[in-house]
Amino acid sequence: MSSLISRFFVSSLLLLGIHAYHSRPKSEEHASTTDYDDQSTTLESIARISAPPHVPIEQPQTSDTEILEHLLTRGYDHRVRPPGEDGTIHGGPVVVTVNMLIRSISKIDNVNMEYSVQLTFRESWVDKRLSYGVKGDARPDFLILTAGQEIWMPDSFFQNEKQAYKHMIDKPNILIRVHKDGTILYSVRISLVLSCPMHLQYYPMDVQQCFIDLASYAYTTKDIEYIWKVEKPVQLKDGLSSSLPSFQLTNTSTTYCTSKTNTGAYSCLRTILSLRRQFSYYLLQLYIPSCMLVIVSWVSFWIDRTAVPARVTLGVTTLLTMTTQSSGINAKLPPVAYIKAIDVWIGACMTFIFCALLEFAWVTYIANKQDASKRARLDREKAELPFLQNSHNDVWVPREVAEQEREVMTVRLNRRQSNSFWKWIKTKTEWNDKSKRADLISRVLFPVLFLTFNISYWTHYGQYGVAIST
Structure with missing residues (x-):
């Protein structure tokens, strides 16, 4: 009887052991197999090793x-x-x-x-x-x-x-x-x-x-x-x-x-x-160059009136240069209906240069007129000379009239030339020549007028900046 009980107990233990062996996790089986094969590890066995899946860590929200x-x-x-x-x-x-x-x-x-x-x-x-x-x-x-x-x-x-x-x-x-x-x-x-x-x-x-x-x-x-x-x-x-x-x-x-x-x-x-x-940029790039152009146009007043190519070239060149400068300034500005300060300046400079060119035309006209009248007078005197010196008919009246006119002219000239200083100036400047007299007057008149314009221009437009700053 006791032998039957012991047999039954041993059989039960065996059944429990077999059941436990078959029900164990595969990871433990893989681990036991790996432990068993530690001495014979190969690349194939290393490749079969799988890493555990990644589980993201939950980040706590900030305040x-x-x-x-x-x-x-x-x-x-x-x-x-x-x-x-x-x-x-x-x-x-x-x-x-x-x-x-x-x-x-x-x-x-x-x-x-x-x-x-x-x-x-x-x-x-x-x-x-x-x-x-x-x-x-x-x-x-x-x-x-x-x-x-x-x-x-x-x-x-x-x-x-x-x-x-x-x-x-x-x-x-x-x-x-x-x-x-x-x-x-x-x-x-x-x-x-x-x-x-x-x-x-x-x-x-x-x-x-x-x-x-x-x-x-x-x-x-x-x-x-x-x-x-x-x-x-x-x-x-x-x-x-x-x-x-x-x-x-x-x-x-x-x-x-x-x-x-x-x-x-x-x-x-x-x-x-x-x-x-x-303002410094415009002073250096516009006002000073335009002043120099105006002054250069006055050089023609000191050139002899017979040098026509030189005076014409000087006047036309300065006028064209001033026109080009005006076009460059206006290209940087919008077309407006009112007059700007720069328009007044450029217009005045172009007027002075153009007047200098017109002055030469006036001088040339007067000189040509003087030359024509002088030639006419010489021709007339040559034509009248035979009558004045005709001693065959003893006609002395025209000669006496001519001598009286010469005496009257001599008295007038002596009265006018009583001042030696004025006589010296007229001799040096050739004041009696109307064409040269125009150049002499222009040498003084143009600078004075340009200086007067500058004083009035800067007085008027300079007050604007002072009024704004105050």
Whole structure:
């Protein structure tokens, strides 16, 4: 009986062992096989080894992310503007505080009347729907929004803008901060091409005022009100005032330009840039060369009237040079209906040069007329000489009349030449020659008139710059 019990017990143990062997995991079987074959490891066995599957580690969300998700997913609608002071949409307009940093001003175009500016534009407003804490708590002072997180923003645009773009290198140059009290700060770096209507009556001694006008496109003053920042609403980059090639930024001011249209009244802010044109370039490239051309045209007064090719070439060359210079200046300016300061100067210089050329024509005309009258008088005297010297018929009356006329002329000449100094001057300058007398008068008259013109020109147009600066 005992032997039967022992046999049954041994059989049960064997069955349990076989069942446990077949039910063990395959990984343990593979591990036992690998342990068994450690002494005979091959490349094939290494290749059959499989790495455990990668399980990503769950990253815990930061407090900033949790706050932003809570703010933007609890019913916040970025299409609706923030409520007013009383918490409703009718509680008053959203007050947007604006300031900007002007980084550069370039390409001031006189013909198209435009200029390029690069600035950092900043706006700030309060949206109580995005407030997440109070001052002094453990939460961060502000949160920075990233791409894809949309909030309500003012629809600001620049009224006198022709072209504009945002800078996107290396990343979009945009900053949006959400402070814990609901204050939003929006900052962006943009480049603009703005129109600048110019008044060129005093060109090139003018001072231009160019504007940067900012307004809301769709929201009236009942919804948005723009105001300037109290301290330093417009900042300038260091060295900007003197870095312009042809202008100098003399003053920057701010004002308001709220406009009324058929659709309502729109809040508007204006920045005024006072730009004074650099005069040194025009002094060296225009005024001094044109003065030299006028003076060179006077050289013909000292050239003998018989040197016709020299005097004509000098006058025509200076006139053509002045015309070319005038064309080069006008090519850089728009066609306007009024007279500019540069037009007065160029017109006066061309007038002096042209008058010098006309003076030579007048001298030539007088000289030819004198020569013709002299030849006629000699011919007449030759024709009358036989009658005056005809002693055959004893006709002495014409001779006596001629002698009396000579005596009268001699007395007059003696009276006129009683002054020895005047006689010396007339002898040296050949004053009695009308053609040479015209050259003598022109040598003094032209410089005096040109000097008088310069005094009146610079007195009149120079006062403009002084009045603007004061």
